[in-house]
Amino acid sequence: MSVANGIVDIAAYVPDARVSNRTLMQRFDIDESFLEGKIGVINRAVKGPEETTTSMALAALEKLIGQRGLDRSSIDALVVVTQNPDTTMPHTAALVHGLAGLAESCATFDISLGCSGYVCGLSVLQSFLASNGLGHGVLLTCDPYSKIVDPDDKNTALLFGDAATATLIGPDPAFACGPFSFGTRGQAASALEFRDGRLHMNGREVFNFAAKVVPADMDRLLARAGVAREDVDCFIFHQGSRFIVESLARYARLPTNKIRLGLEQVGNTVSSSIPLLLAEELANPASRTIFMSGFGVGLAWASCLCRRPGAFA
Protein backbone atom coordinates (compact mmCIF):
# COMPACT_ATOMS: atom_id res chain seq x y z
CA MET A 1 0.00 0.00 0.00
CA SER A 2 1.25 3.47 -0.83
CA VAL A 3 1.98 5.79 2.07
CA ALA A 4 2.46 8.77 -0.20
CA ASN A 5 -0.11 10.84 1.60
CA GLY A 6 -2.23 10.58 4.69
CA ILE A 7 -3.21 12.44 7.84
CA VAL A 8 -0.60 15.01 8.80
CA ASP A 9 -2.49 16.90 11.51
CA ILE A 10 -5.98 17.59 12.86
CA ALA A 11 -7.44 20.71 14.46
CA ALA A 12 -10.87 21.21 15.98
CA TYR A 13 -13.20 24.05 16.71
CA VAL A 14 -15.77 23.36 19.42
CA PRO A 15 -18.03 26.23 20.47
CA ASP A 16 -17.58 27.33 24.09
CA ALA A 17 -21.29 27.23 24.98
CA ARG A 18 -22.70 24.09 26.56
CA VAL A 19 -26.28 23.06 27.19
CA SER A 20 -26.71 20.67 30.11
CA ASN A 21 -28.78 17.57 29.51
CA ARG A 22 -29.29 17.21 33.26
CA THR A 23 -31.74 20.09 33.13
CA LEU A 24 -33.82 18.09 30.65
CA MET A 25 -34.03 14.78 32.53
CA GLN A 26 -37.38 15.47 34.14
CA ARG A 27 -38.86 16.84 30.95
CA PHE A 28 -37.93 13.69 29.03
CA ASP A 29 -38.59 11.30 31.92
CA ILE A 30 -35.10 9.86 32.14
CA ASP A 31 -32.82 9.33 35.12
CA GLU A 32 -29.13 9.99 35.72
CA SER A 33 -28.05 6.41 34.99
CA PHE A 34 -29.79 6.47 31.61
CA LEU A 35 -28.30 9.86 30.76
CA GLU A 36 -24.76 8.90 31.73
CA GLY A 37 -24.75 5.21 30.96
CA LYS A 38 -26.83 5.05 27.80
CA ILE A 39 -26.96 8.44 26.11
CA GLY A 40 -23.51 9.33 27.43
CA VAL A 41 -23.93 13.05 26.77
CA ILE A 42 -23.95 15.27 29.84
CA ASN A 43 -23.36 18.58 28.07
CA ARG A 44 -23.87 19.45 24.43
CA ALA A 45 -21.70 21.94 22.58
CA VAL A 46 -23.99 24.43 20.86
CA LYS A 47 -22.93 27.13 18.45
CA GLY A 48 -23.73 30.73 19.19
CA PRO A 49 -26.58 32.39 17.31
CA GLU A 50 -24.09 34.40 15.27
CA GLU A 51 -22.11 31.34 14.24
CA THR A 52 -22.71 29.58 10.96
CA THR A 53 -21.56 26.39 9.30
CA THR A 54 -19.15 28.48 7.27
CA SER A 55 -17.75 30.39 10.24
CA MET A 56 -17.24 27.21 12.29
CA ALA A 57 -15.52 25.45 9.39
CA LEU A 58 -13.35 28.52 8.89
CA ALA A 59 -12.46 28.56 12.60
CA ALA A 60 -11.27 24.94 12.39
CA LEU A 61 -9.25 25.71 9.27
CA GLU A 62 -7.64 28.78 10.85
CA LYS A 63 -6.75 26.74 13.91
CA LEU A 64 -5.09 24.13 11.71
CA ILE A 65 -3.18 26.80 9.80
CA GLY A 66 -2.04 28.32 13.09
CA GLN A 67 -1.00 25.15 14.87
CA ARG A 68 0.79 23.83 11.80
CA GLY A 69 2.33 27.09 10.64
CA LEU A 70 0.81 26.23 7.30
CA ASP A 71 1.41 28.38 4.25
CA ARG A 72 -2.05 29.11 2.81
CA SER A 73 -0.74 28.91 -0.71
CA SER A 74 0.29 25.30 -0.09
CA ILE A 75 -3.32 24.13 0.25
CA ASP A 76 -4.23 22.59 -3.11
CA ALA A 77 -7.68 21.30 -2.24
CA LEU A 78 -10.32 22.17 0.34
CA VAL A 79 -13.24 19.81 0.98
CA VAL A 80 -16.14 20.35 3.36
CA VAL A 81 -18.30 17.52 4.67
CA THR A 82 -21.70 18.91 5.65
CA GLN A 83 -25.42 18.42 5.14
CA ASN A 84 -26.29 21.67 6.87
CA PRO A 85 -24.65 24.36 4.75
CA ASP A 86 -25.62 27.99 5.18
CA THR A 87 -26.73 28.03 1.56
CA THR A 88 -26.98 25.40 -1.15
CA MET A 89 -25.22 27.70 -3.61
CA PRO A 90 -22.32 28.34 -3.54
CA HIS A 91 -20.74 25.36 -1.85
CA THR A 92 -19.42 25.83 1.66
CA ALA A 93 -15.84 25.02 0.66
CA ALA A 94 -15.85 28.00 -1.72
CA LEU A 95 -17.14 30.32 1.01
CA VAL A 96 -14.45 29.12 3.43
CA HIS A 97 -11.85 29.41 0.67
CA GLY A 98 -12.74 33.05 0.08
CA LEU A 99 -12.74 33.99 3.75
CA ALA A 100 -9.44 32.19 4.39
CA GLY A 101 -7.71 33.80 1.43
CA LEU A 102 -6.57 30.56 -0.15
CA ALA A 103 -4.95 30.45 -3.56
CA GLU A 104 -7.02 30.48 -6.75
CA SER A 105 -5.31 27.26 -7.73
CA CYS A 106 -6.97 25.51 -4.75
CA ALA A 107 -9.79 23.11 -5.71
CA THR A 108 -12.94 23.20 -3.57
CA PHE A 109 -15.94 20.95 -3.24
CA ASP A 110 -18.43 19.72 -0.65
CA ILE A 111 -19.40 16.20 0.24
CA SER A 112 -22.99 15.61 1.34
CA LEU A 113 -22.73 12.91 3.98
CA GLY A 114 -23.52 12.62 7.65
CA CYS A 115 -21.73 10.44 10.16
CA SER A 116 -19.87 8.39 7.54
CA GLY A 117 -18.58 11.59 5.95
CA TYR A 118 -15.19 11.87 7.60
CA VAL A 119 -13.95 8.43 6.62
CA CYS A 120 -15.43 8.68 3.13
CA GLY A 121 -13.98 12.18 2.77
CA LEU A 122 -10.52 10.95 3.74
CA SER A 123 -10.61 8.44 0.93
CA VAL A 124 -11.92 10.96 -1.58
CA LEU A 125 -9.39 13.63 -0.72
CA GLN A 126 -6.42 11.26 -0.52
CA SER A 127 -7.30 9.89 -3.94
CA PHE A 128 -8.01 13.33 -5.39
CA LEU A 129 -4.60 14.60 -4.30
CA ALA A 130 -2.77 11.50 -5.49
CA SER A 131 -4.49 11.23 -8.86
CA ASN A 132 -3.90 14.89 -9.67
CA GLY A 133 -0.36 15.15 -8.41
CA LEU A 134 -1.34 17.64 -5.70
CA GLY A 135 0.47 18.13 -2.42
CA HIS A 136 -1.76 19.19 0.47
CA GLY A 137 -5.48 19.14 1.03
CA VAL A 138 -7.69 19.99 3.99
CA LEU A 139 -10.78 18.02 4.91
CA LEU A 140 -13.26 20.05 6.95
CA THR A 141 -16.21 18.56 8.80
CA CYS A 142 -18.99 20.78 10.10
CA ASP A 143 -22.59 19.71 10.53
CA PRO A 144 -24.20 21.74 13.31
CA TYR A 145 -27.37 19.79 14.03
CA SER A 146 -28.57 22.46 16.44
CA LYS A 147 -29.92 24.03 13.25
CA ILE A 148 -32.30 21.13 12.66
CA VAL A 149 -32.95 19.32 15.96
CA ASP A 150 -36.41 19.74 17.43
CA PRO A 151 -35.84 20.56 21.12
CA ASP A 152 -39.04 18.69 21.99
CA ASP A 153 -37.98 15.46 20.29
CA LYS A 154 -36.74 13.01 22.92
CA ASN A 155 -35.11 10.85 20.24
CA THR A 156 -32.67 13.56 19.18
CA ALA A 157 -32.73 16.53 21.56
CA LEU A 158 -30.26 15.00 24.03
CA LEU A 159 -27.80 13.62 21.52
CA PHE A 160 -26.31 16.10 19.12
CA GLY A 161 -23.60 18.71 19.57
CA ASP A 162 -21.94 21.23 17.26
CA ALA A 163 -18.27 21.11 16.25
CA ALA A 164 -15.98 21.48 13.27
CA THR A 165 -12.68 19.81 12.45
CA ALA A 166 -9.90 20.34 9.94
CA THR A 167 -7.64 17.50 8.83
CA LEU A 168 -4.50 18.18 6.85
CA ILE A 169 -3.81 15.51 4.24
CA GLY A 170 -0.40 15.43 2.63
CA PRO A 171 3.01 13.81 2.34
CA ASP A 172 4.98 12.54 5.35
CA PRO A 173 1.80 11.67 7.24
CA ALA A 174 1.42 10.77 10.90
CA PHE A 175 -1.18 8.22 9.80
CA ALA A 176 -1.58 6.57 6.42
CA CYS A 177 -5.18 5.54 5.81
CA GLY A 178 -6.43 2.43 4.06
CA PRO A 179 -7.80 0.10 3.09
CA PHE A 180 -11.30 1.55 3.13
CA SER A 181 -14.70 -0.06 2.88
CA PHE A 182 -18.04 1.56 2.15
CA GLY A 183 -21.67 0.68 1.89
CA THR A 184 -25.22 2.00 1.84
CA ARG A 185 -28.59 0.60 2.85
CA GLY A 186 -30.65 3.06 0.86
CA GLN A 187 -33.98 1.34 1.41
CA ALA A 188 -33.71 2.38 5.07
CA ALA A 189 -32.72 5.98 4.31
CA SER A 190 -35.86 7.40 5.92
CA ALA A 191 -34.62 6.23 9.34
CA LEU A 192 -32.54 9.40 9.55
CA GLU A 193 -33.79 12.32 7.54
CA PHE A 194 -34.56 16.01 7.42
CA ARG A 195 -38.27 16.37 6.80
CA ASP A 196 -40.89 19.02 7.54
CA GLY A 197 -38.25 21.41 8.75
CA ARG A 198 -36.58 19.18 11.31
CA LEU A 199 -34.51 16.08 11.95
CA HIS A 200 -36.32 12.76 12.27
CA MET A 201 -34.58 9.66 13.58
CA ASN A 202 -35.85 6.13 14.01
CA GLY A 203 -33.41 5.12 16.73
CA ARG A 204 -34.26 1.45 16.59
CA GLU A 205 -33.70 1.26 12.85
CA VAL A 206 -30.39 3.09 13.10
CA PHE A 207 -29.27 0.86 15.98
CA ASN A 208 -30.21 -2.33 14.12
CA PHE A 209 -28.37 -1.09 11.05
CA ALA A 210 -25.19 -0.27 12.96
CA ALA A 211 -25.23 -3.44 15.03
CA LYS A 212 -25.62 -5.65 11.96
CA VAL A 213 -23.34 -3.80 9.56
CA VAL A 214 -20.37 -2.37 11.45
CA PRO A 215 -18.92 -5.45 13.23
CA ALA A 216 -19.20 -7.53 10.05
CA ASP A 217 -17.66 -4.74 7.99
CA MET A 218 -14.82 -4.48 10.48
CA ASP A 219 -14.07 -8.20 10.25
CA ARG A 220 -14.00 -8.06 6.44
CA LEU A 221 -11.79 -4.99 6.38
CA LEU A 222 -9.27 -6.38 8.86
CA ALA A 223 -9.12 -9.64 6.90
CA ARG A 224 -8.55 -7.73 3.67
CA ALA A 225 -5.75 -5.74 5.32
CA GLY A 226 -4.21 -8.86 6.86
CA VAL A 227 -4.42 -7.28 10.31
CA ALA A 228 -5.48 -9.27 13.36
CA ARG A 229 -7.92 -7.49 15.64
CA GLU A 230 -5.43 -7.91 18.53
CA ASP A 231 -3.00 -5.81 16.53
CA VAL A 232 -5.38 -2.86 16.39
CA ASP A 233 -4.47 -0.44 19.15
CA CYS A 234 -7.74 1.40 19.28
CA PHE A 235 -11.17 1.44 17.72
CA ILE A 236 -12.90 4.71 16.97
CA PHE A 237 -16.56 4.35 16.11
CA HIS A 238 -18.81 7.23 15.23
CA GLN A 239 -20.05 8.57 18.56
CA GLY A 240 -23.77 8.11 17.97
CA SER A 241 -24.39 7.58 21.67
CA ARG A 242 -22.62 5.74 24.46
CA PHE A 243 -25.15 2.94 24.04
CA ILE A 244 -24.37 2.45 20.37
CA VAL A 245 -20.58 2.60 20.82
CA GLU A 246 -20.64 0.10 23.68
CA SER A 247 -23.10 -2.13 21.83
CA LEU A 248 -20.76 -2.24 18.83
CA ALA A 249 -17.87 -3.13 21.11
CA ARG A 250 -19.93 -5.96 22.56
CA TYR A 251 -21.13 -7.30 19.22
CA ALA A 252 -17.60 -7.11 17.82
CA ARG A 253 -16.13 -8.65 21.01
CA LEU A 254 -13.65 -5.83 21.54
CA PRO A 255 -11.88 -5.07 24.82
CA THR A 256 -13.29 -1.93 26.41
CA ASN A 257 -9.84 -0.40 26.95
CA LYS A 258 -9.42 -0.15 23.18
CA ILE A 259 -12.72 1.65 22.62
CA ARG A 260 -12.74 5.41 22.51
CA LEU A 261 -15.61 7.44 23.94
CA GLY A 262 -15.67 11.20 23.58
CA LEU A 263 -19.18 12.54 23.56
CA GLU A 264 -19.81 13.31 27.24
CA GLN A 265 -18.98 17.01 27.04
CA VAL A 266 -19.81 17.74 23.40
CA GLY A 267 -22.47 15.30 22.17
CA ASN A 268 -22.73 13.47 18.88
CA THR A 269 -21.03 15.88 16.49
CA VAL A 270 -21.94 13.88 13.35
CA SER A 271 -19.01 13.84 10.87
CA SER A 272 -16.77 15.58 13.41
CA SER A 273 -17.02 12.85 16.06
CA ILE A 274 -14.29 10.62 14.60
CA PRO A 275 -11.68 13.33 13.89
CA LEU A 276 -12.22 14.81 17.37
CA LEU A 277 -11.10 11.48 18.82
CA LEU A 278 -8.47 10.79 16.19
CA ALA A 279 -6.80 14.13 17.03
CA GLU A 280 -6.11 12.78 20.52
CA GLU A 281 -4.57 9.63 19.09
CA LEU A 282 -2.15 11.69 17.00
CA ALA A 283 -0.46 12.60 20.26
CA ASN A 284 -0.57 9.05 21.59
CA PRO A 285 2.47 7.11 20.33
CA ALA A 286 0.95 3.86 21.61
CA SER A 287 -1.77 4.16 18.96
CA ARG A 288 -0.04 2.83 15.87
CA THR A 289 -2.91 1.01 14.20
CA ILE A 290 -6.43 2.41 14.45
CA PHE A 291 -9.70 1.14 13.07
CA MET A 292 -12.41 3.69 12.54
CA SER A 293 -15.93 3.48 11.25
CA GLY A 294 -18.59 6.09 10.59
CA PHE A 295 -22.22 5.17 10.03
CA GLY A 296 -25.52 6.98 9.90
CA VAL A 297 -27.40 9.11 7.37
CA GLY A 298 -28.11 7.12 4.23
CA LEU A 299 -28.01 4.70 5.89
CA ALA A 300 -24.39 4.70 4.83
CA TRP A 301 -21.16 3.57 6.39
CA ALA A 302 -17.44 3.95 5.77
CA SER A 303 -14.58 2.28 7.61
CA CYS A 304 -10.82 2.29 7.35
CA LEU A 305 -7.56 1.50 9.03
CA CYS A 306 -5.10 4.23 9.93
CA ARG A 307 -1.51 3.23 10.56
CA ARG A 308 1.61 5.06 11.47
CA PRO A 309 4.00 4.59 8.55
CA GLY A 310 6.30 2.40 10.65
CA ALA A 311 3.40 0.09 11.55
CA PHE A 312 3.20 -1.51 8.10
CA ALA A 313 4.16 -5.15 7.96
Next chain:
Amino acid sequence: MIDQGYVIELLRELELGSSGSGAEAARSFRDNGIDSLDVMTLLLALEERTGVKLGDEEVATIGSIGDLVAAVNRRLAARP
Protein backbone atom coordinates in the same frame (compact mmCIF):
# COMPACT_ATOMS: atom_id res chain seq x y z
CA MET B 1 -42.95 -20.63 20.16
CA ILE B 2 -41.07 -18.89 22.92
CA ASP B 3 -41.97 -18.50 26.56
CA GLN B 4 -41.19 -16.05 29.33
CA GLY B 5 -38.29 -18.15 30.58
CA TYR B 6 -36.71 -17.89 27.13
CA VAL B 7 -36.79 -14.09 27.26
CA ILE B 8 -35.62 -13.95 30.86
CA GLU B 9 -32.68 -16.19 29.98
CA LEU B 10 -31.92 -13.95 27.01
CA LEU B 11 -31.94 -10.89 29.28
CA ARG B 12 -29.45 -12.64 31.54
CA GLU B 13 -27.25 -13.56 28.59
CA LEU B 14 -27.32 -10.01 27.26
CA GLU B 15 -26.81 -8.60 30.77
CA LEU B 16 -29.77 -6.31 30.37
CA GLY B 17 -31.83 -4.60 33.01
CA SER B 18 -31.60 -5.63 36.62
CA SER B 19 -31.02 -8.78 34.87
CA GLY B 20 -32.47 -12.07 34.30
CA SER B 21 -33.20 -13.90 37.50
CA GLY B 22 -35.19 -11.11 39.12
CA ALA B 23 -37.20 -10.21 36.04
CA GLU B 24 -40.94 -10.82 36.15
CA ALA B 25 -42.95 -11.20 32.99
CA ALA B 26 -45.99 -9.28 34.14
CA ARG B 27 -44.09 -6.25 35.41
CA SER B 28 -43.33 -3.40 33.08
CA PHE B 29 -39.96 -3.25 31.40
CA ARG B 30 -39.13 -0.20 33.47
CA ASP B 31 -40.02 -1.97 36.73
CA ASN B 32 -37.69 -4.75 35.65
CA GLY B 33 -34.90 -2.22 35.15
CA ILE B 34 -35.13 -2.54 31.37
CA ASP B 35 -34.96 0.81 29.59
CA SER B 36 -35.96 1.67 26.05
CA LEU B 37 -32.47 1.01 24.69
CA ASP B 38 -32.32 -2.36 26.44
CA VAL B 39 -35.57 -3.17 24.65
CA MET B 40 -33.91 -2.40 21.30
CA THR B 41 -31.11 -4.80 22.12
CA LEU B 42 -33.60 -7.45 23.21
CA LEU B 43 -35.70 -7.03 20.05
CA LEU B 44 -32.64 -7.37 17.84
CA ALA B 45 -31.51 -10.53 19.64
CA LEU B 46 -35.00 -12.00 19.33
CA GLU B 47 -35.10 -11.09 15.65
CA GLU B 48 -31.79 -12.83 15.05
CA ARG B 49 -32.86 -15.96 16.92
CA THR B 50 -36.49 -16.31 15.87
CA GLY B 51 -36.56 -14.44 12.56
CA VAL B 52 -39.44 -12.32 13.85
CA LYS B 53 -39.10 -8.59 13.29
CA LEU B 54 -41.83 -6.69 15.07
CA GLY B 55 -42.95 -3.44 13.49
CA ASP B 56 -42.45 -0.11 15.25
CA GLU B 57 -46.19 0.38 15.83
CA GLU B 58 -46.45 -3.05 17.42
CA VAL B 59 -43.39 -2.43 19.55
CA ALA B 60 -44.95 0.79 20.82
CA THR B 61 -47.73 -1.28 22.44
CA ILE B 62 -45.35 -3.68 24.19
CA GLY B 63 -44.66 -2.77 27.79
CA SER B 64 -43.58 -6.02 29.44
CA ILE B 65 -41.87 -9.33 28.87
CA GLY B 66 -45.31 -10.94 28.78
CA ASP B 67 -46.46 -8.57 26.03
CA LEU B 68 -43.30 -9.29 24.08
CA VAL B 69 -43.66 -13.05 24.30
CA ALA B 70 -47.27 -12.81 23.14
CA ALA B 71 -46.35 -10.57 20.18
CA VAL B 72 -43.52 -12.81 19.00
CA ASN B 73 -45.69 -15.92 19.37
CA ARG B 74 -48.50 -14.32 17.35
CA ARG B 75 -46.05 -13.80 14.53
CA LEU B 76 -44.64 -17.30 14.82
CA ALA B 77 -48.14 -18.80 14.83
CA ALA B 78 -49.06 -16.85 11.70
CA ARG B 79 -46.20 -18.33 9.72
CA PRO B 80 -47.19 -20.76 7.02
